[in-house]
Amino acid sequence: MNTQNPAPAPTAAAPATSAAPAAPVASTTTDDRGGAFRAIDGAGESVSGGNLLIAAYAVVWFIVLALVVRTFTRQSATAEGLAKLEEQIKKAAKP
Secondary structure: OOOOOOOOOOOOOOOOOOOOOOOOOOOOOHHHHHOOOOOOOOOOOOOOHHHHHHHHHHHHHHHHHHHHHHHHHHHHHHHHHHHHHHHHHHHHHOO
16 A cells, blocks of 8 residues: 655746745755855954953953952961860860
8 A cells, every 4th residue: 555645747837936946955965065155355353363362261260369369368367266265165175
């Protein structure tokens, strides 16, 4: 039993149903795609890649520096709190 639909019979000169032309079929071969790139004239870069790289490094180093400073200050606060606790333990241990 054949469950596939038979192919429609070709019709003679079917009228166009839309006013828009059909979209071109995109090529998928590497050779066609490689030659399709065209540079746009007058669309210059607003910031050079070198400046963006320097800015990115500056942001990363700023974040690293901020984390180091934050860790140092938290460690200092923890050391002070520990010293206070040790002092309280010594006072509580004396009869």
